[in-house]
Amino acid sequence: xxxxxxxxxxxxxxxxxxxxxxxxYSNSASQSFFWYRQDCRKEPKLLMSVYSSGNExxxxxxxxxxxxxxxxxxxxxxxxxxxxxxxxxxNIGTGNQFYFGTGTSLTVIP
Amino acid sequence: EAGVAQSxxxxxxxxxxxxxxxCNPISxxxxxxxxxxxxGQGPKxxxxxxxxxVVDDSQLPKDRxxxxxxxxxDSTLKIQPAKLEDSAVYLCASSxxxxxxxxxxxxxxxxxxxx
Numbered sequence: 001x002x003x004x005x006x007x008x009x010x011x012x013x014x015x016x017x018x019x020x021x022x023x024x025y026s027n028s029a030s031q032s033f034f035w036y037r038q039d040c041r042k043e044p045k046l047l048m049s050v051y052s053s054g055n056e057x058x059x060x061x062x063x064x065x066x067x068x069x070x071x072x073x074x075x076x077x078x079x080x081x082x083x084x085x086x087x088x089x090x091n092i093g094t095g096n097q098f099y100f101g102t103g104t105s106l107t108v109i110p
Numbered sequence: 111e112a113g114v115a116q117s118x119x120x121x122x123x124x125x126x127x128x129x130x131x132x133c134n135p136i137s138x139x140x141x142x143x144x145x146x147x148x149x150g151q152g153p154k155x156x157x158x159x160x161x162x163x164v165v166d167d168s169q170l171p172k173d174r175x176x177x178x179x180x181x182x183x184d185s186t187l188k189i190q191p192a193k194l195e196d197s198a199v200y201l202c203a204s205s206x207x208x209x210x211x212x213x214x215x216x217x218x219x220x221x222x223x224x225x
Contacts, residue, residue, distance in 0.1 A: 004152075032210030043201060043216035044153065051210075087152050091210040097166060098143075098214075100152030 001026050004090050006101035014109050017078050021104045023088030024070045032091040033071045035062055037084045038103065044087055048073070078108045112136065114217035116202050122223045128190040131220045135183070135204030141165075141212055144177055144187050145201040147219070153201055159185060160208055189222075197224045 006023045013019045025033075032051060036044040048055065050071060054063035061074040071090075075082055088101040115134040123129050135142050140161050145153035156175065157167040162182040170177070174193070179185040189196055199219040205212030 008150075043218055045216070046213050049213075097168075098155055100145075100154070102150070102152045 002101075003027060003092075003099035004088055004101040006088050006104050008102055008104060010105040010107060012107045012109055013078055015078055015080060017108075018074065018076045019078060019106065020072055020074045021086055021088075021106075022070055022072050023101055024068075025088075025090045025099075026069070027090070027092050028069065030069075030090045030092050033062075033064055034089040034091070035060075035071075035073050036087040036089055036100075038087055039084045044100075047086070075106075078106075080108050080110060083107045114202055114204055114215055116200075116217035116220055118220055119218060120221050120223075122225065123192055124225050125194055126191040128188065129192055129222065130186050130188045131200050131202075131222075133185045133187070133202030133217060135185075135202070136206075136215055139204035139206050139215075140182070141205045141208040142179060142185050143203040143205075143214065144185070145203065145216075146198045147201055148198045156187070158208075165208065192222075192224045194224050197222055 035047040037047045038044040048062045050062045050064050059076045063072045085103040085105050087103045090099045142159045144156045147153040156170045157177045158165040159179045162179050177187045199221050201219045203214040203216045205214045
């Protein structure tokens with residue numbers, strides 16, 4: 001079983017829409033969670049860190065549900081520039097190991 | 111502030127040949143990571159260094175892959191001999207501190223094609 005699983009999409013949404021991605025993780029010892037953004041043929045860049053139940057940064061909200069072992073990312077008022085692949089990342093603290101999901105592809109349509 | 115530098119950006123080799131990639135992390139970053147990203151997948155951690163010591167290399171195919179960070183700054187990743195399934199983007203990342211409190215900054219990657 002994979003450490004981190006994401007719906008690969010693709011998600012195609014109109015500008016201004018709200019879209020949500022889910023990510024599940026298998027190891028209950030996972031301590032920290034992140035969302036990275038990766039543009040086509042570019043390197044991943046940190047979007048948000050999720051250390052407790054969740055946090056918000058402008059149009060982006062990340063939530064963590066430890067009981068069900070999933071993390072979600074909500075994007076409100078989607079912009080064309082939000083088009084990218086969103087990678088869910090889990091850190092298993094004991095070994096400082098980072099596991100990336102396969103990514104969810106988002107295209108925002110004019 | 112300069113970012114993580116990697117070279118070469120692209121490399122095409124034939125199977126059974128050898129190849130080496132170079133990474134220069136952000137100045138002052140003690141932690142360095144090498145990832146392999148196969149098309150359509152997320153990055154997979156190959157090896158993690160803290161200064162010049164290996165923290166985790168559990169997913170590094172040690173029969174053909176090797177990495178070093180001799181002076182605790184630059185790092186090289188080598189594949190010898192290469193296989194077709196090694197075709198991927200090799201990403202280097204660095205962080206100021208290790209573990210979950212260290213934001214990882216990625217370099218642009220080296221795109222390897224093995225023919």
